Amino acid sequence: MKFFILLLSVILSMSILDAVAQLPVNLNFNIQSASTSEQVLTVSNRIDTASLPVKIIKGKMDGPVFSIVAGIHGYEYPPIMAVQQIMAEIDPDKLKGTLLIVPVANTTAFFGRTVFYNPADGKNLNRVFPGKPDGTISERLAHLITIQIITRSTVFLDVHAGDAGEDLTDFVCYYDNKNTPEQTDLARRLAEGTGFPLLVTYPFNLAKTEPAEYAFKHATQQGITALSMEAGKLGGVQQRSVQQIKTGIYNILRELDMYASAGKPVPRPVILNRQHYLKSPEKGIFYSDLKSGDTVSKGQKIGMISDVFGKTIADINAEQAGIILYKIGTPPVNKGETILCIGYHCTAK
Ligand SMILES: [Zn+2]
Structure with missing residues (x-):
């Protein structure tokens, strides 16, 4: 009898744990205008927990929602450091619309100093989008980013760098999605105005039901204007690349008429479409x-x-x-x- 009571309590506690793991963790998006909010969302399964820090900067006036995600790969530092400066500099009184900033998307990889992969489940977060609500911890984290960040975005920007073993030259990129010409045209205009010397366009031929794997490819698939930047290399913090990312973000903000910044005309990038x-x-x-x-x-x-x-x-x-x-x-x-x-x-x- 004792055994059955024990068994029952184990089953009960497991289902309670499961219920806790299933609880949606929602961003409190309705903050006052001209204010900021720092929130940490969490997801967990029976084995692991992941946290997602989000900073909301809500402007004085209504406007687009521009999301910026850094640290989907935790060893790619220039994006993370550029976003630190952006968060400190933006004045919500001068902002039109909302900035949704994820300063480090994969905190487990960042603090664990792992290249590409989440040490918790060995998965590459940027290969599991749109994620799963009941999957491994990386899949749940991807699902959280999809629901809480991507779906809210008018424009979605995912910022990367060359990881610890990658020698990379800075470029901005987007998917040439012919199914959504308006969004693709805006992505092109924003990318061309970033000030990056190279603009890379990827072909897009993903079926509607096929998992996109990459965060900004998923956003593109959902009809959201999406871009990515790649700046910095070899797991270092190159200040030139940090500045390149910042300049690119300020130029996008200006182009979207969200923030008046002292931008200067940028030279047209070299376009590489293959x-x-x-x-x-x-x-x-x-x-x-x-x-x-x-x-x-x-x-x-x-x-x-x-x-x-x-x-x-x-x-x-x-x-x-x-x-x-x-x-x-x-x-x-x-x-x-x-x-x-x-x-x-x-x-x-
Ligand atoms: Zn990356």
């Missing part, structure tokens, strides 16, 4: 004298891979001419990994 991903044929140690931002021609030698004893096992040559957007910037390389991504322009439709 990407070529060069995959590693081997596992080993990668050598290359090239760096991100370099221009390469087709067939040009990129570098080589040796085994751990130093014997050359593969020569790496460019399969496509263009600009190196990012490449592996540290020695280890695994078979099948992207060694580098080349951006180029194609005039064909």
Whole structure:
């Protein structure tokens, strides 16, 4: 009998835990105009808990909701540091509309100093959107961001950098979603005005029911104007990239008529509407004298891979001419990994 009572209480407490885990955690979005609010949302399952810090800056006048998310990858610091400055600088009295800012989306990865993956469940948060309300902790966190942030956005911006092993040149990007021409046109206009030297456009051919995996791709799929910025590299905090992100955000705010800032006319970016991903044929140690931002021609030698004893096992040559957007910037390389991504322009439709 005692055993059954014990069993019953275990089952009961598990279902209570489950109920707690299912509780929706909502952002209190209705704050006074010309005010700010800092809130921390949480999601949990039986094993893990994740928190999502959100700062709401509500302007004096009504206007669009512009969401800025940093730290979906917790080891990409320039976006996180740029957003720190933005939060301190914006005066709600001068703002039209609402800024919804997530300063660090993946706090577990950030404080755990893990590259790409959430140490709690080993998942890449930017591969599980739109997330699941009853999934692993990363899937639940993605679902929380989807419901609380993305769906509220007029414009959604997800900011990234080159992670610890990635040598990356700064660029702004959006999906060329032909299904929503108005939103795509606004994304193009905002991206062109950011002041980033390179503008990358990705093709969009995702079915309505297919999981988008990436946060800003999901926003695009839902018909929201969405952009991403990539600035900074190799897990460092490059001040030039921090400033580039800030300038880009202020330029978007000005373009949306949300905030009057002393912006200056920006040069038109170089537009790269195609990407070529060069995959590693081997596992080993990668050598290359090239760096991100370099221009390469087709067939040009990129570098080589040796085994751990130093014997050359593969020569790496460019399969496509263009600009190196990012490449592996540290020695280890695994078979099948992207060694580098080349951006180029194609005039064909
Ligand atoms: Zn990232």
